[in-house]
Amino acid sequence: MSSSAERDFVTAHLDDLHADLDAWLRIPSISADPAHAGDVAASAEWLAEALRRTGFPTVEIWETEGAPAVFAEWPSADQDAPVALVYGHHDVQPVDPLELWEHPPFEPTRVETPDGPELHARGAIDDKGNVAFHLLGMRAHLAATGRDTPAVTVKMIIEGEEESGSPFFADLLRSHADRLRCDVVVVSDTGMAAPDLPSAVTSMRGLADAEITLRGPAVDLHSGSFGGAVPNPLHALAELVASLHDADGKVTLPGFYDAVRPLSDRERELMGRVPFDEAAWLAGPAASRTTTGEAGFSTQERIGARPTAEVNGMWGGYQGPGHKTIIPAEAHAKITFRLVADQRPEEIGPMVRAWVEAHLPAGIEADVHVPAGGVAPCASDLDSPYMDALLSAIAQAWDTQADQVLFMKEGGSGPEADLAEQLGAPLVFLGAGLPTDRIHSPNERVLLPMLHRGAEATAHLWRELAGVRPPAR
Amino acid sequence: MSSSAERDFVTAHLDDLHADLDAWLRIPSISADPAHAGDVAASAEWLAEALRRTGFPTVEIWETEGAPAVFAEWPSADQDAPVALVYGHHDVQPVDPLELWEHPPFEPTRVETPDGPELHARGAIDDKGNVAFHLLGMRAHLAATGRDTPAVTVKMIIEGEEESGSPFFADLLRSHADRLRCDVVVVSDTGMAAPDLPSAVTSMRGLADAEITLRGPAVDLHSGSFGGAVPNPLHALAELVASLHDADGKVTLPGFYDAVRPLSDRERELMGRVPFDEAAWLAGPAASRTTTGEAGFSTQERIGARPTAEVNGMWGGYQGPGHKTIIPAEAHAKITFRLVADQRPEEIGPMVRAWVEAHLPAGIEADVHVPAGGVAPCASDLDSPYMDALLSAIAQAWDTQADQVLFMKEGGSGPEADLAEQLGAPLVFLGAGLPTDRIHSPNERVLLPMLHRGAEATAHLWRELAGVRPPAR
Structure with missing residues (x-):
């Protein structure tokens, strides 16, 4: 186990992260259900207040034709440093069928497991957990580096309609393009292969x-x-x-x-490095008797890359x-x-x-x-300096080397492509979910040590990104 | 136009038929809807009373696990004459979608048309109309022949669950087999090809x-x-x-x-005699753009015989x-x-x-x-003396010759096969429906002259059947 000032701060303040998440998860911000519109608004208010408390000097709630988004900005004193925009969402999936939940979905419940403590609640990881670790991460970054402002300008755009298909998100990006201008987008709405397999998503379908x-x-x-x-x-x-x-x-x-685009040998090699126990996958998350699919491709390639x-x-x-x-x-x-x-x-x-x-x-x-719209596929550039910074941050938080961080392709789709296209900025993905988190299903959960490492990783990331000099804007 | 004592009586008493049908059709005896169970019972009571009024010495309501059936018997004084059992049903289809009805489904409404007067109501033909003409028909038979009892023993079994799939009908037949014993079953729940094309159904799928x-x-x-x-x-x-x-x-x-059983040349020839305007059928009742189906067979054969x-x-x-x-x-x-x-x-x-x-x-x-049960196909014997009697009765009522009556195969299915199998008796079909009657659909109707001829045909039938000597029972 390496030690660092960032880790020390995170470890000393875990209760803050837990208390924040507990409070936020009690708000049933189900965007698909009009009856919960007030809860979605309350969720945005809660987050805005938490960002102000963290120290962000600018925090705004942006109304849309649908649910409100939260925008925050903390400029770096270093005007040449890159601008990073964190993307996430504060709305959650519906909870039906309610009778399959072991604990009430909006009463966060801690459950001890052999892998560590879990927190069970709707939104525990998707996406309140992934957003919440940024609050503690920013404090750890400032404390560890002794700065008053972050080493890079950090903006956050946390939307309220991702679980409803983000119908007004592209509009929001267009109408606030100036405020959202950035050099890199840090997407925090994904996960990793396993607790001991730190990894970075590199594309979404x-x-x-x-x-x-x-x-x-x-x-x-x-x-x-x-x-x-x-x-x-x-x-x-x-x-x-x-x-x-x-x-x-x-x-x-x-x-x-x-x-x-045909899969390159390098991509196939990188995907092949991710350990994959097909029998366990079938017996577990896929709940299926067999695999099937396009001839000539592995199960991981079929899901992520085809x-x-x-x-x-x-x-x-x-x-x-x-x-x-x-x-x-x-x-x-x-x-x-x-x-x-x-x-x-x-x-x-x-x-x-x-x-x-x-x-x-x-x-x-x-x-x-055929509805208008749809979602374009999106991908990270594996060879960019932003990716180097991300891999370094993940490696430090997960006690490994940057070249040991695995690359994963995400089969799902989201508004991330809009971010890349509307803002013209490259994407990197930092999320702390696990395949066993049961997102969108009853008994959603998060493994709390993943969130602790996520908070630490963001603290490292802002420091690492400061070394990147973006192309002239 | 031929004349006969039977026709004279029917023509003189049409108002009785109309009044009976009017009263009966006002009872919404929808067997599929438990909320109408009381109406189904009231429908059985109405029919029992009408049969008593007609003169049947024995009239009973037979309860089942589902809806009640009505049984009636009028023995012939001629103990060697055959026993005929009339089958029909007193329940009706549901009326959804109600908004498509031009007149309220349970307020019988007379509508003049170029073909003659129609009566619009749920059950107008299926099957209250087809049962109601037997009331007047029996009176015409007795009046025309000057008898106190019919020339053949006439039994009637009018069930209350046909539109719900007759779930308890086979049980009813089994448990009352003795009372229902007969030489021929007269099924009155079908129709003819057109008002000027008198015809006899010879099979059901x-x-x-x-x-x-x-x-x-x-x-x-x-x-x-x-x-x-x-x-x-x-x-x-x-x-x-x-x-x-x-x-x-x-x-x-x-x-x-x-x-x-392969279609015989004779069957195909008989089916081919029924005029069939495929374009009109597609534009009208089939409401379809084209025909399709088994290669090598005509549309009529595909529907009725395959x-x-x-x-x-x-x-x-x-x-x-x-x-x-x-x-x-x-x-x-x-x-x-x-x-x-x-x-x-x-x-x-x-x-x-x-x-x-x-x-x-x-x-x-x-x-x-695969649910237990199902329905067996059933058919009339084209060469039996009962069929000869039926064709003769239809010919007299429709002003034609017996060898001009067409044979039709009915594509639908019903409990008729149970009658043939449980009672061991041959079937003949006498029904006054038309393909344009919209049974099971909004705006069900009956062409009243078809019911008038139906009443006359039954009057002839009981007389014609008296000449048949059944095999020893």
């Missing part, structure tokens, strides 16, 4: 979605009087969805892979008890596509339309709805 | 159903973190359903066609607004199979299981639920 409605007869028909003689939209939908992948597990949309198509919902006709002998008038499917560099979400809609068109049987009409 | 649940991951998974690497039960369901038919539109269950498989409902995953990025734990489909002679409903379950088994991808488990 993009997202595009489509909803398909197939229409057959104008009304539901009696399947005795008409069955066997008119097209059944459920049969057509099944054929269509069955055609979404070929025998090699490849997505069949025409042109889907055209823009996909584009996919998944039907998230499909329905039509009668779903009640017993039977109802109808040929339904309509059938529906919702599909999301995960994208990798250099795919663009806006290119997927036309591909979906072409694919549906090519697979429609006679007598069936299709309505393909 | 059977029914078997299955519900399939496919299970993938133990819980809904995040499609970003797991998508592309674990089996998605919706994809598996689509592949399964897509495999239900081959390129020729044939059902792929192993052995599905083994018991199917077995089919239709998915009536399919669902899994997220169905709400926007998207939810999950791989669902489960996917579901409800399938019904229509059967023809000599398929048996109880043989379908094992075929479904074998088919699902053969199409399951790795990592997906299936639960196939």
Whole structure:
């Protein structure tokens, strides 16, 4: 175990972190539920107050058409130092099904485990835990370096709608572009491979979605009087969805892979370094009997580095008890596509339309709805000085060497691509989650030592980043 | 126009038929809705009273585990005459969606049309109209022949649960087998091809159903973190359903066609005699853009004479607004199979299981639920003396010759097969419905002249049947 002034400060003030998180987690800031709009606002107020208490001279609540975001800024006395912008969110996922929680989701409960103490609550890691460690981290940075201002200018943008798909976040970034200008974005909304496997996320997948409605007869028909003689939209939908992948597990949309950057040998080598126990993964988080997917790629590559198509919902006709002998008038499917560099979400809609068109049987009409927007894939530059600073900070907090920090690709998608695109700044990812944290599920938890190390890592990061000279702005 | 004493009596007493039907249709005897259980009981009481008023010496209400049935018997003085049992039902379909009705469904409304007066109400033809004409028909028979008792012994069994799938009807038949003993069953729950195309249904399809649940991951998974690497039960369901038919539109269950009796040249010739305007059928009742189905068969044959498989409902995953990025734990489909002679409903379950088994991808488990029961296909013997009597009665009522009466195959299914099997008696079908009657839909109606002819036909039928000498009982 190495020691450092940053670690000493963090260790001496863990109770502050725990008390802050406890108070914040008691606010049920569920952004997807309009009934909790007041709680989301209260969550923003709590965070603004905590940032002021930490010492940020500028703290503002930014209203949006949806939920409020919190902005904070602490300029460095060193005017040549880089500007870092921390991204996170203060809203949380819904808690259904409530009966599966071992403890009430908004009464944070400490549970001792062989790996150390856990805190169970909705938002414990996603994302209040990941944001909260920045409060203690900033204090540790200042105390350890004896400074009145941070070594780099630190801004924070903590949005309130991430769990609702960040519908107004790109607008927010556009309308406050000047205030948010930065040299690097530090995303704190991800995790690491394991407590003893410090790691940095280097990319996230993009997202595009489509909803398909197939229409057959104008009304539901009696399947005795008409069955066997008119097209059944459920049969057509099944054929269509069955055609979404070929025998090699490849997505069949025409042109889907055209823009996909092939995985380099270096990327595959780096991904391969992350230990992965497939049997444990299947038995644990994946809760599945077997793996499947695109031929020629490992499970980790399939999840993190390759584009996919998944039907998230499909329905039509009668779903009640017993039977109802109808040929339904309509059938529906919702599909999301995960994208990798250099795919663009806006290119997927036309591909979906072409694919549906090519697979429609006679007598069936299709309505393909492709929402505007989507999420672009995003990635860190592995060779930038910001990445060097991040790896060094993580290495110090996790008692290892920078070249031992693993690189992970995150299969999920978020507004991070908006940050990179709207602000024109590179991304690095510092998050303290674990695959076992059950985010979005009942019994969400955080392993508290991960948050302690996260706080220490940010303290190191502001010091390390001070050595980077950004290109002229 | 021929004239007869039967027609004269019917014509002179049409107001009685109209008044009876009006009163009966005001009772909303919806068997599927427990809130209407009292109305179903009131409907049985109304019918029992009407049968007593008509002169039936024995009228009983038979309770079941579900809704009550009405039994009536009027023995012929001629002890060698056959015993005929009329089957019908006094319950009706639900009325949703109510807003699509042009008149309140339980306020019978007369509407003049170029074809004659219609009566609009739920149950107007299915099946209160078809039962009601027997009341007037019996009076016409007695008046025209000057008898105190009918020429044949007439029994009636009018059940109260047909629109709920007749769950307790086979039990009822078994427990009252002695009372229901008969030489021929006269089913009055079907229709004819057109007002000027008198016709007799000669078969009904059977029914078997299955519900399939496919299970993938133990819980809904995040499609970003797991998508592309674990089996998605919706994809598996689509592949399964897509495999239900081959390129020729044939059902792929192993052995599905083994018991199917090939259509004889005579049957195809008889079916072909029924005029069928496919374009009008598509534009009208089928409300579809095109026909489809099993290669090598006409639309009428596909509907009436060939077995089919239709998915009536399919669902899994997220169905709400926007998207939810999950791989669902489960996917579901409800399938019904229509059967023809000599398929048996109880043989379908094992075929479904074998088919699902053969199409399951790795990592997906299936639960196939096949309810006990089902409905066997049933058919009339075209060459029996009972059929001769029926054709003669229809011909007289519709002003034609017996050899001009068309034969129709009914694609739907009902408890008629139970009658034939439990009672060991042949079936003939006398119903006055039309394809345009909108049964089971909003704005159900009956063309009143069809009911008038139906009443006259029963009056002729009892007289014609008296000439048949049944085999020794």
